[in-house]
Amino acid sequence: MDGVAAEPLIELDSVEKVFTVRRRAGRLRRTRHEVRAVDGLTFQVPRGEMVGYIGPNGAGKSTTIKMLTGILVPSGGRLRVAGIDPSRQRTRLARRIGVVFGQRTTLWWDLPLKDSYELVRRMYRVPAAVFRANLDRCIELLDLAPLLDVPVRQLSLGQRMRGDITAALLHDPDVLYLDEPTIGLDVVSKAKVRSFLREINAERGTTVLLTTHDLTDIEQLCRRVMVIDHGRLVFDGDLAGLRAAADGERTLVVDLAEELPPIEGVPGARTVKVEGPRQWLAFPAERSAAPLVTAIAARYPLVDLAVREPDIEALIAELYAGGGAARRDPGGADPAAPDPLRP
Numbered sequence: 216m217d218g219v220a221a222e223p224l225i226e227l228d229s230v231e232k233v234f235t236v237r238r239r240a241g242r243l244r245r246t247r248h249e250v251r252a253v254d255g256l257t258f259q260v261p262r263g264e265m266v267g268y269i270g271p272n273g274a275g276k277s278t279t280i281k282m283l284t285g286i287l288v289p290s291g292g293r294l295r296v297a298g299i300d301p302s303r304q305r306t307r308l309a310r311r312i313g314v315v316f317g318q319r320t321t322l323w324w325d326l327p328l329k330d331s332y333e334l335v336r337r338m339y340r341v342p343a344a345v346f347r348a349n350l351d352r353c354i355e356l357l358d359l360a361p362l363l364d365v366p367v368r369q370l371s372l373g374q375r376m377r378g379d380i381t382a383a384l385l386h387d388p389d390v391l392y393l394d395e396p397t398i399g400l401d402v403v404s405k406a407k408v409r410s411f412l413r414e415i416n417a418e419r420g421t422t423v424l425l426t427t428h429d430l431t432d433i434e435q436l437c438r439r440v441m442v443i444d445h446g447r448l449v450f451d452g453d454l455a456g457l458r459a460a461a462d463g464e465r466t467l468v469v470d471l472a473e474e475l476p477p478i479e480g481v482p483g484a485r486t487v488k489v490e491g492p493r494q495w496l497a498f499p500a501e502r503s504a505a506p507l508v509t510a511i512a513a514r515y516p517l518v519d520l521a522v523r524e525p526d527i528e529a530l531i532a533e534l535y536a537g538g539g540a541a542r543r544d545p546g547g548a549d550p551a552a553p554d555p556l557r558p
């Protein structure tokens with residue numbers, strides 16, 4: 216690794232994007248309104264990190280990615296990717312980044328996959344040896360060999376996604392933006408894409424910014440997650456921190472030897488569901504389950520048990536609703552960022 220290894224690869228400092236939209240106000244009148252799609256975003260992503268970037272519809276995720284690729288110019292603040300100002304030096308930046316949009320392809324519809332790759336090679340002037348090595352690795356990890364001669368339009372969604380991800384990596388980008396890379400894929404394709412991303416991130420140190428509505432992507436790929444809402448960062452930290460920030464509860468599922476009335480008198484836990492001999496008890500996420508198990512086992516015929524982590528979708532819904540104590544996780548990766556707590 217060279218001497219720049221420690222420098223953040225993606226840097227945003229108070230970045231804003233304001234759109235002006237015209238709305239009808241009566242039969243002839245139109246008024247102008249401002250939409251603050253991104254509202255003072257500050258964060259850094261160091262080289263080699265794989266970060267989940269999530270938020271509800273309209274939160275500002277795509278706008279952020281578009282600014283990071285240079286498609287949109289920020290209305291305010293400072294933005295750098297690999298030391299480059301994206302909107303001023305888009306062509307230079309293009310050599311350093313790869314972009315995959317789950318809902319549209321960057322491949323040539325009528326060409327066989329391998330011809331698309333040849334075009335990418337020429338467009339980016341990728342040296343032959345680099346191209347060959349990268350393509351061979353993707354073919355191996357993503358099982359692309361049987362698909363290389365197939366025109367893109369004949370590929371299934373999962374096959375096309377594997378093809379798109381490969382195209383985005385052939386020129387050895389430092390940063391990969393993935394916008395919903397597993398959307399619409401079946402379980403097998405999802406697993407393949409996820410294990411590939413893990414492999415590439417570990418092998419090459421590619422920095423990955425991942426936008427997704429599938430929280431399993433985050434759970435399986437990202438140690439760090441950023442939650443954006445109304446254009447602002449409402450959480451930046453790891454999944455455990457997200458659970459704590461949303462005041463989540465864990466669930467203790469116990470199987471008793473027989474059907475019994477709801478378990479009572481266990482301090483710190485409450486029975487939320489009973490189904491035959493199985494009972495569910497909710498308890499605060501940060502507490503240990505051990506004393507609860509001891510208390511139950513002392514008074515009930517306990518046969519089996521399991522502890523379930525809080526449902527991450529519920530946690531995030533709570534954060535979006537402003538119900539949780541949204542905050543930056545103290546163990547988060549960016550100590551320089553200001554507190555992203557929303558007022």
Ligand SMILES: Nc1ncnc2c1ncn2[C@@H]1O[C@H](COP(=O)(O)OP(=O)(O)OP(=O)(O)O)[C@@H](O)[C@H]1O
Binds near residue numbers: 252275279
């Ligand atoms: N070109 C535009 N002109 C006006 N408003 C826009 C434009 N692009 C985005 N917006 C608005 O900016 C806000 C953020 O949109 P953005 O597409 O970034 O959200 P998102 O988090 O990517 O949502 P989704 O999950 O639905 O893709 C929304 O209110 C959207 O309507």
